[in-house]
Amino acid sequence: MKAFLAAAVFAIALAVGAAFVLDGSYQQPTHSAFTTEGARVSDPGSNLIGN
Known part of the structure; x- marks a missing residue:
């Protein structure tokens, strides 16, 4: 039981450590991550539903 705990x-x-590392340094917003000609991602906020 001690080994399981x-x-x-x-x-x-x-998991908590990995979440902090991945959230802090590896994730990017889509408008900055996909900046090639093949991906058409506009500025954030311009394509939201209801705005």
């Missing part, structure tokens, strides 16, 4: 705590800590 240790594994669960480790998995949760690893």
Whole structure:
């Protein structure tokens, strides 16, 4: 039982750490990530429903 709880705590800590790393440095908004001719992504806010 101790090994299972240790594994669960480790998995949760690893997931939280990965979320901070990925959210802080690897994600980009779509209008800056897709800047090629093949992708037609406009500025954010101009294609939202209801605005």
